[in-house]
Amino acid sequence: MVESLLDKFAPNGVCSGCGPKNRYGLRLRRVPVTSGYIVRFLHPSPIDRKWQLSSRAMEEDGDRVNVSRELEVNGGVTATMTGPFVTVREFHPAFYR
Numbered sequence: 001m002v003e004s005l006l007d008k009f010a011p012n013g014v015c016s017g018c019g020p021k022n023r024y025g026l027r028l029r030r031v032p033v034t035s036g037y038i039v040r041f042l043h044p045s046p047i048d049r050k051w052q053l054s055s056r057a058m059e060e061d062g063d064r065v066n067v068s069r070e071l072e073v074n075g076g077v078t079a080t081m082t083g084p085f086v087t088v089r090e091f092h093p094a095f096y097r
Contacts, residue, residue, distance in 0.1 A: 026055055026067070035064075037083035045071060045078040063087035 013019040045051065051073055058066040069081040 024054075026057055026065075035084050035086045037081060039079060039081045041079050043073075043076065043078040045073050049073050058082075 012021050014022040015025065019025050051071060053069060053071050055067055055069045058068050060066075063086055065085045067081075067083060067085055070077050071079040071081070
């Protein structure tokens, strides 16, 4: 198995999609890249408050995973995000980044 960039450069990363140290994350173990992303800002997200980001895989189709995320601040959703992650295989330019 090829070592992912996160394993190599961010072994303590807490990314909700593929962070090795995020026990609540999706734990994507492939080398994924985001091929697009839509963010809807619903309310201000003050930086001096506790944030909670939740993610879930909505559907998987071969080498693609559509992910949905919600950002909560003080118990209310302040932003939603959706986007596909695509598995990058060897010889794809992003594989070596």
